[in-house]
Amino acid sequence: MGDFFAAALAFPTVVLSIPLVVVVLFWLLAAFGVDLDGGVELAYGLGGVPTSVVVSLLVPVAWFACLAGTTLVDGFDIAILAGSLAVGYLVARLAVIPLRHLYPTVESASRNDFVGKVCVIRTGTVTASFGQAEVTADDGSSAIVQVRQAGQDPLTAGVTALIFDYDQDGEFFWVAPIPTYPLGEH
Template sequence: MRVALSFPTAVFSFLLIVVVGYWIVVITGISDLEGDAPWLGFGGVPAGITISLLVALAWLLTLIGSQFAAGPLLWAVPVLALGGAWLATRVLIAPLRRLVPDGPQPSRGDFVGQRCVIRTGRATPDFGQAEVTAADGSSAVVQVRTTGQDRLTRGQTALIFEYDADGEFFWVMPYESEQ
């Protein structure tokens, strides 16, 4: 305990307490892991994971280094520990970076404004499914609903004009192509 609260380990002990507090907040659901840390050079991996690992490794390396350094050399320990933690974090985060796709993730809202093809026998205000093609070329079958008296049948093209998040379906209307 004495070593963790004395210089140079105390520099990172405080940060480690902040990291533990952050994870308590995340686990309790008060916050989440949004955002990444491109400014750290670890783009694509959530900042909470990256910074937590960096601080934990820097604290551990400072704790170890403080046992072997003395006098003026003790002032170099936090700097060397941070550099070592930086390199170790880059190595440890590399496999995670491959698991996290680059760029913004597609959402259901991306289908708004797209044409779709009715795939069920009919689409009404209460029932219907349609196939829609995403910008990347993949297709999805989605729940759709019509407004008013619109009734669409299998194979008809419709235009998605809104997403209802509560009902988890798309509002569609007949689409007439200009030919």
């Protein structure tokens, strides 16, 4: 066991032992509910999954390759370190390919996504220069948005309206009332 720790704490393996300890601490904290994933998008074939997953694949594989390399080959420390990093990268890159399906990319919502949706007026009235409404996005979240109407329809708090356009200059939505009919009449 002493030889194992000696090899793990000797150059070049120690260079990867420190990141390995960081990865282990990260996952211990994650197990206790601490959210540490910064969301940095990696390049060079490693994107599409959380950074924590990529690093958690790359570092242990590179560490093990470096440990095995230093115990099997004397000397060539820099070459072993570089080779172990290359092995870690290749294994992580191959592992990321099927994992990308578990982490689909979500396009960020655009204001134009609200056009055509029904909203609920939240202010006492809506005029050509004032009004707010609550609208629900496709993901289930809701937003309070600025709304305006061209007519004089009685759009008051609690009334549903249809968002039919977005004014980019004024940064508000145009709304119109939704006609309601008593049952049986059309």
